[in-house]
Amino acid sequence: MRDSSRRGFMGKAFGAVAGVGAVASLFAMKKTWDPLPSVKAAGFTTLDMSAYNENELITEKWRGKPIFVLKKSAEMIASQTPVQQERDVIVDGSHYMVAIGLCTHLGCIPAYNTDKKDFLCACHGGQFDFSGAVAKVPPPRGLDIPPFKVDGNKLVLGEVGPEYTKMKESGITL
Amino acid sequence: MAKFTKATSIKDWINQRLAIEKVEKVMGSEYWIPKNINFLWAMGMVLVITFVLLLVSGIFLLMYYQPNIDTAFYSVNYTIMRDVDFGWLWRHIHGVAASVVFLIIYIHMFTGIYYGSYKKGREMIWLSGMLLLVAFSAEAFSGYILPWGQMSYWAGMVITNLFSGGSLHADGLVEWIRGDYVPAQAFLSRFFMLHVLLIPLAILGLIGLHFAALRIPHVNNQDGEEIDFDAESKKYLDGDKKGSKVIRFANDFMSKDMMVAGIYLVFFFYLVFYNYGFAMDPVNFDPADGLKTPAHIYPEWYFLWSYEILRPFSIDIGLIAFAFAQGIFLGLPFLDRSPNAIAANRRGPAFMIWFWLMLTNMIVLTAMGKLPPEDPYSTIGYWAAILFIVQWLALPIITSYEKKV
Numbered sequence: 094m095r096d097s098s099r100r101g102f103m104g105k106a107f108g109a110v111a112g113v114g115a116v117a118s119l120f121a122m123k124k125t126w127d128p129l130p131s132v133k134a135a136g137f138t139t140l141d142m143s144a145y146n147e148n149e150l151i152t153e154k155w156r157g158k159p160i161f162v163l164k165k166s167a168e169m170i171a172s173q174t175p176v177q178q179e180r181d182v183i184v185d186g187s188h189y190m191v192a193i194g195l196c197t198h199l200g201c202i203p204a205y206n207t208d209k210k211d212f213l214c215a216c217h218g219g220q221f222d223f224s225g226a227v228a229k230v231p232p233p234r235g236l237d238i239p240p241f242k243v244d245g246n247k248l249v250l251g252e253v254g255p256e257y258t259k260m261k262e263s264g265i266t267l
Numbered sequence: 268m269a270k271f272t273k274a275t276s277i278k279d280w281i282n283q284r285l286a287i288e289k290v291e292k293v294m295g296s297e298y299w300i301p302k303n304i305n306f307l308w309a310m311g312m313v314l315v316i317t318f319v320l321l322l323v324s325g326i327f328l329l330m331y332y333q334p335n336i337d338t339a340f341y342s343v344n345y346t347i348m349r350d351v352d353f354g355w356l357w358r359h360i361h362g363v364a365a366s367v368v369f370l371i372i373y374i375h376m377f378t379g380i381y382y383g384s385y386k387k388g389r390e391m392i393w394l395s396g397m398l399l400l401v402a403f404s405a406e407a408f409s410g411y412i413l414p415w416g417q418m419s420y421w422a423g424m425v426i427t428n429l430f431s432g433g434s435l436h437a438d439g440l441v442e443w444i445r446g447d448y449v450p451a452q453a454f455l456s457r458f459f460m461l462h463v464l465l466i467p468l469a470i471l472g473l474i475g476l477h478f479a480a481l482r483i484p485h486v487n488n489q490d491g492e493e494i495d496f497d498a499e500s501k502k503y504l505d506g507d508k509k510g511s512k513v514i515r516f517a518n519d520f521m522s523k524d525m526m527v528a529g530i531y532l533v534f535f536f537y538l539v540f541y542n543y544g545f546a547m548d549p550v551n552f553d554p555a556d557g558l559k560t561p562a563h564i565y566p567e568w569y570f571l572w573s574y575e576i577l578r579p580f581s582i583d584i585g586l587i588a589f590a591f592a593q594g595i596f597l598g599l600p601f602l603d604r605s606p607n608a609i610a611a612n613r614r615g616p617a618f619m620i621w622f623w624l625m626l627t628n629m630i631v632l633t634a635m636g637k638l639p640p641e642d643p644y645s646t647i648g649y650w651a652a653i654l655f656i657v658q659w660l661a662l663p664i665i666t667s668y669e670k671k672v
């Protein structure tokens with residue numbers, strides 16, 4: 094400081110003011126790009142699980158995202174490996190695959206083939222089995238399971254129930 | 268105050284205040300261009316003209332386009348295409364120019380690579396050019412979102428998901444970019460802002476930088492000759508126009524640029540009137556639907572090569588390979604270790620092969636990216652992607668063995 098001239102001091106003083114201003118404006122800009130509260134508070138979706146038919150894929154909607162619901166037939170349940178079993182959502186004694194219908198690679202919607210009982214993602218050729226686990230890369234993991242809570246024969250999406258917490262803790266879904 | 272005299276003419280009046288004669292000299296009549304350059308050097312001017320076409324047609328589209336998820340699709344496909352007199356013309360010009368501009372950019376880039384025009388003081392030209400490619404890519408992507416058709420929506424979905432970084436799961440970042448969990452109104456509005464204001468401003472600034480970077484090293488020439496511009500321009504001004512290796516930019520050299528531009532414009536408007544289909548994806552004539560992915564999602568042709576480098580791998584390796592492909596061209600001036608800044612065909616076989624292999628491979632990657640992800644295409648794509656990476660890793664090695672010619 095001792096050596097610096099008065100102009101040097103003015104320059105540094107301006108630099109300090111401008112620095113604070115720049116950080117503050119970047120913060121405001123970042124926050125302006127955030128999703129709005131109305132978007133974040135997006136509601137809950139309640140599904141009546143008694144309405145589904147076996148091996149027929151139905152696409153529901155939650156927070157703008159497609160949700161796959163697939164009721165498994167007895168034969169499908171019997172053929173499941175432990176990995177596939179863990180992903181089951183059980184409501185009122187029936188087994189369902191419930192998952193966010195967006196490929197975990199880059200977010201396309203995979204298509205279900207009723208005969209082959211698997212999903213094919215047309216974007217980059219990824220495949221999933223009927224439980225939503227990966228069968229062929231590039232997808233890095235099985236279809237994500239949305240937060241859910243079982244309520245009688247209904248399923249509430251967006252609420253966190255004990256079954257979901259268990260799946261999340263054991264790393265079955267993200 | 269500076270000294271002003273009574274003006275002898277309008278030109279003199281302006282000249283005393285704005286020094287237009289000086290400006291004209293600096294920018295045109297005494298900006299020197301080598302004589303030994305061919306039509307490939309007109310691509311820069313062709314790019315400027317294409318950008319102006321995009322700007323003008325964009326301004327007219329902007330008068331009727333509505334950035335709203337409920338009305339955007341109809342404002343483009345109904346209002347602009349059917350109601351507005353000549354609305355189709357602006358849209359076709361805009362679409363064709365957005366596609367053709369990349370063809371010209373790629374020719375311009377490979378011309379630069381072939382003639383070594385990114386070395387010996389020309390590094391900044393190359394770097395600013397690559398930033399222009401990035402800015403144009405962002406401009407084209409944001410524009411593609413605007414009509415809010417099926418491809419708009421799903422391209423928006425897939426490309427923004429790239430920012431989750433694979434296993435990093437930066438989903439918060441993706442939602443921040445979109446302003447929502449999925450592409451919705453917030454996403455359309457902000458990409459509209461980017462497309463019509465922020466990115467075009469950035470492009471204008473970068474064009475300025477690109478030109479400024481050309482100023483001191485001047486343009487390269489076919490023979491990679493190091494020209495002494497001061498000596499050669501003096502020779503020219505002293506009357507030895509024949510003996511000098513340079514000519515004036517304006518109007519002398521410009522006439523050649525404009526000849527090429529004329530041919531280009533005839534071809535361009537032929538496309539606009541008779542063959543615009545390639546620039547309009549049929550899938551995008553369906554309105555956006557978040558619950559239905561189109562059977563095949565592929566980007567516009569100019570992104571296919573890098574998309575194909577992403578596709579054959581598992582997500583993390585794919586993203587790394589993709590980032591590598593996007594960024595590596597920036598490093599070209601520093602990865603090429605050879606002392607020669609001359610045409611590829613005179614640098615010995617190694618670089619010559621490298622150049623033609625790179626060009627061919629990028630065409631192969633482009634073709635494979637368009638085909639569905641099945642064998643044999645995915646296998647060819649896989650090996651082409653590997654070859655692309657290997658070629659870049661090999662570049663510093665093969666060029667450091669190159670002898671000075």
Ligand code: HEM
Nearest residue numbers: 321322325326328329332362365406407410411413414467
């Ligand atoms: C300042 C200049 C520009 C303005 C004001 C502008 C404006 C617009 C507007 C309003 C649209 C929506 C209407 C439509 O879809 O046809 C649009 C679309 C588009 N723009 Fe631009 N634009 C500009 C520059 C560019 C540039 C430089 C590129 C690319 C290199 C580009 C690429 C596109 C693309 C690919 C579309 C979608 C076209 C379609 O689907 O028909 N734009 N632009």
Ligand code: FES
Nearest residue numbers: 196198199214219
């Ligand atoms: S988005 Fe499904 S495989 Fe890439």
